[in-house]
Amino acid sequence: MIHKEVDLSRDIERVKQIPIIATLLDVVCQTTGMGFAAVARVTEERWIACIVRDEIQFGLVPGGELQVESTVCNEIRAHHQAVIIDHVQESDVYTNHHTPLQYGFQSYISFPIILKNGEFFGTLCAIDPNPAQLNNSKITGMFSLFADLISFHLQQVELLEQSHDTVQNLSQQLTNSQDENRQYQPISNHNLQEPLRKLRIFSEMLIDATEKTDIDQARNLALKINSNAQKVSMMIKALSGFSVLDDEEAFFEQVNLNKIIADVCTRLSPQLKAKNVTLQVDELPLVNGIPLQLEQLFYHLVNNAVTFSNKNATPVVTISCSTLPHSPLNDALRAGKQSGFVEIQIKDNGVGIEKSQLEKIFDIFSQGPYNKALAGGGVGLAYCRKIIRNHSGLIKAQSEFGKGATFTVILPAI
Template sequence: MIENFNQTIKDVQSIKILPTILDVIVQSTGLGFAVVAKVTSKKWVTCAVKDNLEFGLVPGDELDIKTTFCRDVRRTNTLVVIDHVNEDEKFCNNPIPIQYGFQSYISVPIVLQNGTFFGTLCALDPSPNKLNNSKVIGMFTAYAELISFHLDAIEKLRLKDLEIQKKDFLLESFDFVSSHDLQEPLRKIQMFTSVILEKNCETLKSETIRCLNSIKNESQRMR
């Protein structure tokens, strides 16, 4: 597994509804392979996959970005959809379908709420398929947006977690100060009030004695 993408893969894997999404995709379209991939300018990394074709990819596996249409999806931020490679004027001579042995293919961008390109939701099959229509494209687009929503929620929870950890650290620091740095001044308050009471008990007014005893008792409570 590529170390720099470990957390990203864990985040995607933590989306509980994702296996259902991939199942629905392959069942409703007839495509044998569906995947969520993290795509950068240099990397294509599998994050979640439904593989009925025994394609062999598992989360953490990487493809050469140059051998994927996802590089074009990332560059243009638009989907790529092919019903039948051999009959498609644009893609019939492209080496990518030949390399991976597919005839039908769709790749939709996953864009986070802050506008950052995350990756793609892709599916393919060795057989031709009717994918270039509003129903299929709408389904893939909706699922890509749902994945984006979950990834954003995960990131917000992570930031909130860091905020809580920071506050916990401040509380621990305060606890340390209160239990260590303040002990000595409190001890001296008790000591000096005791000395005053012992040495001046006969000359002090009752009200003064009462106040000194109160100071002594309250400092003990603080300790």
């Protein structure tokens, strides 16, 4: 029970951080003529007012509670359907209902607030001691939209919290690598901030649209807010995945790279078939490594070769292997007991990479000017470099724009 109370307190604080909600409640009261409106957090055990507008002295303040069993919101929590009552005394369903009898209202409207993950959060509700004309498309459409907007903004606040925590955690982890540490400031100052900046701009525009009761404009802005929120969510997920690569509990074992490539091809089978890719693979060696990480490594490399194929040529991806008696880059690889190194090349005939971008492609969220419209968030190659470093190896790229690319992976031999 203590854990639930802490979670509820955090949820209420999140609602309080959303400035647009006060405007939404004002619009609700002005449009419906009702005197009380609120956003409530509703669970099986509790009904708590997060933000209220009270012009009828109903008596609730932010943080105030009602016995959840006494509320219609409790029924909405169960069935996730809106409840609209124009006139309690003329309603066959609610004329003898315990809630209006207890609280003395004649009109009531409430819409469920459903979070992005499908969970029920609470309700956007309004009441008044007098009847109101609520069953019309404008009123119901407005409440439905406002409930969705509150859900969007709750997601936004949570994303802001997550982005702060993730970047802080990542900055600590990046101190282990000077090159990765170099990337921290751009991630914090630009990559995450840009979609969050758009969220703030669209939110301000949304406040203006709701004050003017321009529902169509508000809905369009809500879609833009949702799109940018999803972008932030994907970036946070990518950063979290990057952080997981530092898992100290991951252990090394003998890995058959032929099986790794076979598994990767199975995962990419739809893409390979869709683009009629010709895949040529040499016999690959056994290496000492972390199986899941090595599968991620080759998945991203092969997927990149397929994704950035040339539309004017049949895609060909070649994976070749050779042995090296020593590191070609002197001390770049950590010394160990290995007898030599294996060099694996993944070569394609795709669109290639501009020379100006070759130094940046392994940075987190790096995307060249030619691939911004393509799928992916610019994290795959950053994952690859991190994985290679975890395996005391090297990765490098060679390319000429328009003539394909070659990625070379060097790993210690067994």
